[in-house]
Amino acid sequence: MKRVAFLYNHDAPHQVAHLAGTMSALASDPGVEVTALVARPAAEAVARRLSGPSEARIQWQHIEMHPVAARFAPLLDRLFPFSRLMTLRANMDLFARYDAIVSSERTCLRIKHQLGARSPQMIYVPHGSGDRNVAHHPALRDFDLHLVSGQKLVDVGLEFGIIRPDNWRITGYSKFDGVDLDARPKLFANDNPVILYNPHFDPHLSSVYAQGEDVLDLFARRPDFNLIFAPHVMYGRKRWHFSLEFKTLNRRWDVPERLESLPNILIDLGSQKSIDMTYTRAADVYLGDVSSQVYEFLARPRATIFLKSHDVAWRDHPDYQFWHNGPVIDHVRDLEPLLDRWQAVAADYRATQQRLFAYTVDMTAEPASVRGARAIADYVGAL
Template sequence: MSADSSRDPKRIGFLFNHDELHQVAHIAPIISALQRRAPTERVEIITSSDRQADAVRAFLDPACPLPAFWSISPSGWSRAVEALLGNMVPLNRLSSLKRATPLFRHFDALVVPETTTTFLKKNGQSARPQLIFFPHGAGDRSIGFSPDIKRFDYVLLPGEKTRDRMLAAGVIRSDNHSIVGYPKFEAFGARPPVKLFDNDKPTVLYNPHFDPLLSSWFRFGEQILAYFAQQTDYNLIVAPHVMLFQRKILASVEHRLLRFRKNIDPRYDKLNHIHIDTGSEYSVDMTYTRAADVYLGDVSSQIYEYIQQPRPAIFLNSHDAQWQGNANYDHWNFGPVLDDISGLGTALEAVSPLPASYRKAQSQAFARSFDMDDATPPSERAAHAIAEFLDLP
């Protein structure tokens, strides 16, 4: 298709509107790919913090023109109120969206990695801009198939598993989505594993989620730290979801539950075989999932990034879930599931080397979760899908 010089360039914004950086790598690699795919259009970047802007810049191709950057930082009152409420409600995100709505109306489309942006489609607001969604992760939690997804105009997906569940839930249609792969793998795939400990002992990654119902941290976190502190056979990385330690009170709208989070006893961070990270960039760039020999967790989607290379995994059922046959816990078929910590030592011995049944379950689930195309990177596939949807020359 040749460029139509008679029309104005379309404006496509990549919107990053979250407190933390864990969503950036899911869509940032697409920015330069779209610039190359549609060089006559205006590809721009919208962030709500300087940290986000700096993180996005790291993904940009220096051979492409530098995109325009817009800042939509939240208002002072929303920061104050959110802090007063213990950061339980995402007032900053909503405040940023509301205050920037006039800016957004100048865009033809926004590409986003989270569902808060559907605020722009509620209450009969304008159809402009069109919203394009890429989920930040390929996990199994029910929130990943929320009715809010219906409000998006187009959805980019990592693989057939997410597509099939979204179709079954009625949140996407056969004609408003594309499977494009997983840009985060492209972003960090060439990085070699990092050696974090000065020994050759196997390393366990404990990766609890932040959801106050589903997270194992509130019930088992202290016990897990105490267990690994008193043994000498394993190293331990404690790297929870970055949102767990951003708030003292964790709230779940989905499960209507509040829980207070305790601080970690500083004595554990002084041990040479325990590494604790409550929210650095290494928590979101696959450093720890690549460095670990054993995964210990609950419901985080990082398990799917970990099984890119099948390895031992153990899961903690801290909320008495009836998980067998429940799609929200499909990943609990990748290793033994413990209802308490008493069986942790036995489970660690049982999963190394990885039994064939768990290896098969992990390999099959990974293939369904991520469409891996060696010929075309996910960023280029996503850029092509966006260009086709927006009818870009």
């Protein structure tokens, strides 16, 4: 019997849904023993819930860092992923017991680098299907197998040497499994149009630092629209954000009291609803910058608007392909005219949205989790 572990070692549980369905489906294979390695209770709770009836067939194991490292974690986690790295370091002998480890983020590659010949096969499932350069980070070439959502990530991976012709499978987007993509959660007491403002946390690329408060102020003046302010879950977890790529530091701002209790503004800096597609399904309009969640929104084509707050020649830039799904504006003052014609905006970009979504996510009648589980079973079975 092959032993496969799914590694949940992130600070927040937003990546869990990209793995849990596949883990659940693989647990039904009699030739595979499946273990969930979880570092934090929040991630374990989400993984157990998404595993459904398969929960009992999965071995659940908590992984911890050394107690000395844990003393420094609250401080050092503000600067870099200290807890993630120290948890990996403390559990190398455990990791060596498995034939394969499945992860949705690349810090796990420390396992391969440290264990060398003792390392399990490392399998990568991206936590999103965006267009930024995180999709072709050079470190990703060290994964042994890539399970990707669609042809776009294959083409990008081959172009940048991240994948080889024989170490990838297109398996769809497992986060969609079990989610009614046509449902429209009702979050406000009225039927006014709902706008989701979903900025990223990157201190250089995100619009939230320079223009986020202006966005909220606009909707405070426009009660005929509803606003969901739900930035990337990592934005609310740190006071300061630093970008290694752009050498940029920026401070999270506090939402002013005047905006906290308005009936047409919902503020969520990191609840379960911010990661389970409640907001991407509830909104009529997506307002964002560089988050891959736009493709979760576009599972049902609707109006998208992008707020650019950094200098970039984006039109022919491969990292900004998703900005072709809607108008791109430089200032919040340009937003209001688009809101007043949001239905026309949706119609203008529908054909482009359908084309780019199909290129990004391969949707079939077979659930993505089942496709992913079969790909892993076939891979480890051949080891």
